[in-house]
Amino acid sequence: MNGLINWFVQVTSLTAFNLRTIPERRGSALSSVIGIAGVVLVLVGVLSVASGFRRAMVSSGSPSEAIVLRSGSDSEMTSGLGRDEVRVIEDAPGIARDASGPLASAELFVIINLPKRSTGTDANVSLRGISPAAYAVRGNVRIVAGRRFTPGRNEVIVGAAAAGQFAGLDLGQDIRIGQNDWHVVGIFTANGDVSESEIWTDASVLQPAYHRGDTFQSVYVRLASPGDFKAFKDSLTTNPQLNVTPVRLSDFYAEHSTVVTEFIQRIGVVIALLMALGALFGALNTMYSAVAARTREIATLRALGFGSGPVIVSVLVESLALALVGGVVGGVAAYLAFNGHKTSTINWQTFSQVAFSFAVTPGLLARAIVFAMTIGLVGGLFPALRAARTPIATALREV
Numbered sequence: 001m002n003g004l005i006n007w008f009v010q011v012t013s014l015t016a017f018n019l020r021t022i023p024e025r026r027g028s029a030l031s032s033v034i035g036i037a038g039v040v041l042v043l044v045g046v047l048s049v050a051s052g053f054r055r056a057m058v059s060s061g062s063p064s065e066a067i068v069l070r071s072g073s074d075s076e077m078t079s080g081l082g083r084d085e086v087r088v089i090e091d092a093p094g095i096a097r098d099a100s101g102p103l104a105s106a107e108l109f110v111i112i113n114l115p116k117r118s119t120g121t122d123a124n125v126s127l128r129g130i131s132p133a134a135y136a137v138r139g140n141v142r143i144v145a146g147r148r149f150t151p152g153r154n155e156v157i158v159g160a161a162a163a164g165q166f167a168g169l170d171l172g173q174d175i176r177i178g179q180n181d182w183h184v185v186g187i188f189t190a191n192g193d194v195s196e197s198e199i200w201t202d203a204s205v206l207q208p209a210y211h212r213g214d215t216f217q218s219v220y221v222r223l224a225s226p227g228d229f230k231a232f233k234d235s236l237t238t239n240p241q242l243n244v245t246p247v248r249l250s251d252f253y254a255e256h257s258t259v260v261t262e263f264i265q266r267i268g269v270v271i272a273l274l275m276a277l278g279a280l281f282g283a284l285n286t287m288y289s290a291v292a293a294r295t296r297e298i299a300t301l302r303a304l305g306f307g308s309g310p311v312i313v314s315v316l317v318e319s320l321a322l323a324l325v326g327g328v329v330g331g332v333a334a335y336l337a338f339n340g341h342k343t344s345t346i347n348w349q350t351f352s353q354v355a356f357s358f359a360v361t362p363g364l365l366a367r368a369i370v371f372a373m374t375i376g377l378v379g380g381l382f383p384a385l386r387a388a389r390t391p392i393a394t395a396l397r398e399v
Contacts, residue, residue: 071245079218088241107219129205143188144187156201194253
C-alpha cells in the first residue's frame with residue numbers, strides 16, 4: 001500500500017514539474033498544439049458535412065409515415081403507379097383518416113435545373129407534385145411566408161433550404177418549368193428535413209405539364225399509429241391487384257443517406273489520417289525536445305529514487321495535456337467555422353440537390369478529441385520510454 005502511495009506521489013510530482021516547465025518550451029509546445037488543432041479542425045469540418053446531410057435525411061419522416069413504391073424501385077425516379085393502384089392503396093387498413101378521407105398523398109417527382117445562388121451553375125432541384133392530403137400526411141410543414149398554392153393553378157411553394165440555395169425562388173417570382181411559367185406563392189419549412197430542398201405544386205397540374213397522364217410515382221401515407229405498419233404492409237404485398245413495396249419513410253430516407261455519408265466519412269478520415277501523420281511527428285519532436293532538455297534533471301530524479309514508471313507516466317501526461325489543448329482549440333474553431341453553414345450536395349439516389357446545414361454535434365467533437373488524444377499518446381510514448389531507459393550514469397554526463 002505504501003509503495004502504491006509512493007508511486008502516485010512520484011507521478012504527481014514529476015507531472016507537475018513537467019507542466020510547469022512548458023512555458024520554457026513554448027515554441028515547440030505551441031507547434032504541437034497548432035498541428036493537432038489543425039487535424040481536429042479538418043476532421044470535424046469534413047465529418048460535419050456528412051453529419052448535417054444525414055440529419056436532414058434521417059429527420060425526414062416519422063414511424064407513423066410510410067411511402068409506397070412499385071416493387072423493384074429503389075427511388076421515386078424509377079417507380080410508377082396508376083390511378084387504380086392509388087385507390088387500392090388509399091383503402092388499405094392502418095391509414096389514418098380525417099373528415100376529408102384517408103391521409104394519403106399520390107405524388108409525382110421530377111427534376112428541374114436551377115442556378116445556384118453562390119456559383120450561378122445549374123443544379124438539379126426536386127419538383128414534387130402533391131395531393132391535397134400531403135400537408136396532413138407530413139404533419140411538419142409550416143408556411144413561413146406567403147400562402148399555400150391554389151389547386152389547379154401554376155403556383156408553387158418552395159422549401160426554405162431550396163429558396164436559400166437556388167436562384168429564382170424568391171417569394172413572388174416566376175420560374176420557367178418546361179413550357180410553363182410557375183408563380184412562387186409561398187415558402188415553407190419542415191423541421192429541417194429533406195422536404196425543405198424541394199419545390200411543391202399541385203400533382204394534377206404537374207401531370208399534363210410533363211405528359212404523365214393519370215400516373216404517379218409514389219404514395220405517401222400517415223398511419224393511424226406506428227404499430228399499424230405491419231397490417232398496412234401485409235394488405236398491400238398480398239393483394240394480387242398490386243405490385244408494390246411499402247417502406248417506413250424514416251427507413252427510406254435513412255437508406256438514401258448511406259451512400260453520401262459513407263463516402264464523405266471515408267474521405268474525411270483519409271484526409272485526417274494524412275494530416276495526423278504530420279501532427280504526430282510534431283508531437284514526437286516536441287516531446288523528444290522536452291526530454292532532451294531535461295535529461296540530466298530526469299537522471300538526477302531517478303538517482304534520488306524516482307522510478308522509471310512515474311517518469312513514463314509524467315511524460316505521457318504532458319503529451320496528452322498538449323493534445324487535449326490542441327483538440328479543444330480545433331474543436332472550438334470547427335464549431336465556430338462550420339456549424340450551421342448552409343450548402344447543398346447531390347443525393348445519388350435521385351440525382352437531385354439536397355440543401356442542408358453542417359452539423360458539428362457533441363458526438364462528433366468527442367470523437368475528434370479522442371483522435372487528438374490518440375495522437376498525443378503515440379507522440380509521447382516513445383520519448384517517455386527513452387527518458388526512462390537512458391542509463392542514469394549516461395544521462396548525468398549529458399550537457
